[in-house]
Amino acid sequence: MTTSTLPISVRRSEQGAPSLDWHNLPFGKVFSPHMAQAWYENGQWSKLEILPFEDLRLHPATSGLHYGQVLFEGMKAFKQKDRIVLFRPDKHHARLNLSAYRLAMPQVSWEIFIQLLMELLRLDALWAPPAGVGALYVRPLYFATDPYVGIRASETYRLLIFTSPVGPYYTEPLKIYVEPVLSRSVEGGVGAVKMAGNYAATLHTMSHIRQQGYTVTLWLDGRHHQWVDEFSTMNVFFVLEGDSIVTPPLHRGTILAGVTRESILHYLREEGLRTYEREIAISEVVTGLRAGWITEIFGTGTAATIIPAYSLTYQEETFYLPQATPITDKVKSFYSGLIQGKLPDRWNWLYPVD
Ligand SMILES: *Cc1c(COP(=O)(O)O)cnc(C)c1O
Secondary structure (H helix, E strand, O other), X not given: OOOOOOXXXXXXXXXXXXXXXHHHOOOOOOOOOEEEEEEEEOOEEEEXXXXXXXXXXXXOOEHHHHHOOEEEOOEEEEEOOOOEEEEOHHHHHHHHHHHHHHOOOOOOOHHHHHHHHHHHHHHOHHHOOOOOOOEXXXXXXXXEOOEOOOOOOOOOEEEEEEEEEEXXXXXXXXXXXXXXXXXXXXXXXXXXXXXXXXHHHHHHHHHHHHOOOOOEEEXXXXXXXXXXXXXOOOEEEEEEOXXXXXXXXXOOOOOOOOHHXXXXXXXXXXXXXXXXXXXXXXXXXXXXXXXXXXXXXXXXEOOOEEEEEEXXXXXXXXXXXXXXXXXXHHHHHHHHHHHOOOOOOOOOOEEEEO
């Protein structure tokens, strides 16, 4: 599909075909044998390369490690009957550049991005789990490399892309803890950017609540702790009265514009369901759960896909969601039908690896 215009050098791994138990794959612990790489220096990208997956050598003063010019993406490739497809790589590429812009990092052209991806996926196609069982998670990582302890936007950068055959991220419905005090993002901050530091900001809460059996944190707005933002790694959807679907809006710039979020909104609208991108207060959520008119909550993201909630805890009070989740099920079956090639790709979201 893409004609190669940039030279990519390929250094092959000696590793043979995978011997993996596809049905018991963990998330994010198994890596395919190759990675892709490009360097930015002297104002341009160069040295595009596929090389064996291996440890990095880094200067101790690598500026990204110190000052956080580090961002990433997460997307998935799926094996279908006779091909491998990427889910909306154009959207992930656009978001990578949006993140880069906010962090004063250079843009990455579509040509470089997609050519590195295609070359890598062709080489490690055997590492994509069988259709319906799992996915090949694709992780672009982009960081500043100046060996400099002063603070300024780095002049050199490195882009890496590696892949990981994965099974499910969550195996059970979510047990949600609503964080009442700490914040993950604020208006004008970097909450809408897929940068490394945003996840570090969520881990204190997670390590405390995990012992109590919670599986995810739901974050509220950083100013009033009143409006629902999102989970640490997923967007959030609420089903009201069984048929209205509400998800927080993007305009405050405090949540990530999930590709899964946008895809699901698009699908639900095309299906004629009532969807709303609007502010939803935690007090409204609590009222709705107590009265029973919030009938489902689900999280969405590339890694976790679509996952329903089992319970939600806010300020010492726990609410349990109904076990029947018709809207979540509908969205899930659409998504899995689409990626497995069982449903028509009505909106051209699947990008074949040729
Ligand atoms: C990656 C991510 C999401 C989900 O985005 P997708 O594009 O759907 O994978 C949501 N929230 C946060 C904070 C994320 O990092």
